[in-house]
Amino acid sequence: MVRKKPNVEPIKNDLAVYPIGVAARLLDIHPRTLRIYEDEGLIKPTRIGNRRLYSANDLTWIGCLRRLIHDEGISIPGIKKLLRYATCYEIADCPKETRCTCDAVVDRAIPRSPHLAGDPEAEKKAKERDVAARRQVEEKEGAVDRRRRRHPKG
Numbered sequence: 001m002v003r004k005k006p007n008v009e010p011i012k013n014d015l016a017v018y019p020i021g022v023a024a025r026l027l028d029i030h031p032r033t034l035r036i037y038e039d040e041g042l043i044k045p046t047r048i049g050n051r052r053l054y055s056a057n058d059l060t061w062i063g064c065l066r067r068l069i070h071d072e073g074i075s076i077p078g079i080k081k082l083l084r085y086a087t088c089y090e091i092a093d094c095p096k097e098t099r100c101t102c103d104a105v106v107d108r109a110i111p112r113s114p115h116l117a118g119d120p121e122a123e124k125k126a127k128e129r130d131v132a133a134r135r136q137v138e139e140k141e142g143a144v145d146r147r148r149r150r151h152p153k154g
Helices: 020-027 031-039 056-070 076-085 088-092 096-101 120-150
Strands: 046-048 051-054
Touching: 020 031, 020 051, 020 056, 031 051, 031 056, 051 056, 056 076, 056 088, 076 088
Parallel strands: none
Antiparallel strands: 046 051
């Protein structure tokens, strides 16, 4: 009898598989740093019992956090405040190519569209309108960039 090989697929980016020690080692930081980020509300690892598990998306976001803190000099309270008003890629000034393919996007921004305060459904719809409007602006900017490349000045 011939056994079939199981079809093994690559790990999904949002699947939490890295315990805190492994995540810390991959990021070259102390596990306490990850606990601090969690206490500050910047990351939310999956918890199974008392164990924290991190996904590849979590690790990508933590890498962005580290760059903002150490390279840009933004404090943790500053990042928390900025995340209320902009998405992570706006704060980190990621290139457009990265924005479209990054699975680790953090969007905690308060909806800018008018909505009833305290109504989660209205807030969700306002956020969807904001995301759609942001995409529309990005598409227009992309069209302008493409035209500039075709017809350079001078």
